[in-house]
Amino acid sequence: MGKNRELKEAKVLEIKEKLEKAQGVIFAKYQGLTVEEDTQLRKNLREAGVEYKVYKNTLTTLAAKEIGVEGLDAILEGPVSVALGYEDPTAPARILNDFAKDHKKLELKGGIVQGEIFDEVKVKQLASIPxxxxxxxxxxxxxxxxxxxxxxxxxxxxxxxxxxxx
Structure with missing residues (x-):
């Protein structure tokens, strides 16, 4: 087996474990954010205990399918980041939504909350929960x-x- 394949399988396993552990997972299009804006967003998320990553969409799709979540193809188009909330399922949605109000380049795409796929509208509703x-x-x-x-x-x-x- 090639080294590249082993690396990809390890990454899929890592993503799968994070998706299983997270109560709320929100996907966002981040293209166009400046380094300063991205740094501020990461800081906001970290302070709330939310993990923020960028994974290859194909690997994320494979990991999601392994845990029984299908239908992310429309959400995982283009450069997409992932915010994983382990304690509060609403935290990633709330922080990303608040940040997106001031930074129009950040666009909420959808998410997975407690095993259910949320579209952009549902994510924004989730973000309104205190x-x-x-x-x-x-x-x-x-x-x-x-x-x-x-x-x-x-x-x-x-x-x-x-x-x-x-």
Whole structure:
């Protein structure tokens, strides 16, 4: 077996493992970004725990097929980068979408979220979902509000009774 083939098989295995491990995978067309813009994008993604890579489309397609994901041919056309979110499936979409608002050269192409293929429209919808921490904080806030209101009510009743007794 040729050395080139061994390298490609190793790369397909690497991509396959990353796709299996990632909860959210977003593909974006990055052609036209300056080095400074690309560096800033990579920094933003790294800070959010998102891995950002550029792989050959054919190798990515092969790796995806090995994990049972088909239909990426339209998404993987031309120079395409991959953002892999391992903890938060919405993080890659959110960061790439926010960056694309100011940098028109970056174009969201689609993705794979928890085994399901997302087109560009679904990726943009996914990007609008707040981070997990924000959702948890909102949920806890909604739990806390009725308890706080009850405490204020009980305190008001107590103060009223005390003022009546005095």
């Amino acid at each position: 981070p997990r921490e924000v959702l948890i904080a909102k949920l806890l806030g909604s739990f806390k509000a009725p308890v706080s209101n009850l405490a204020y009510l009980l305190n008001a009743i107590k103060e009223k009774k005390e003022s009546e007794e005095a």
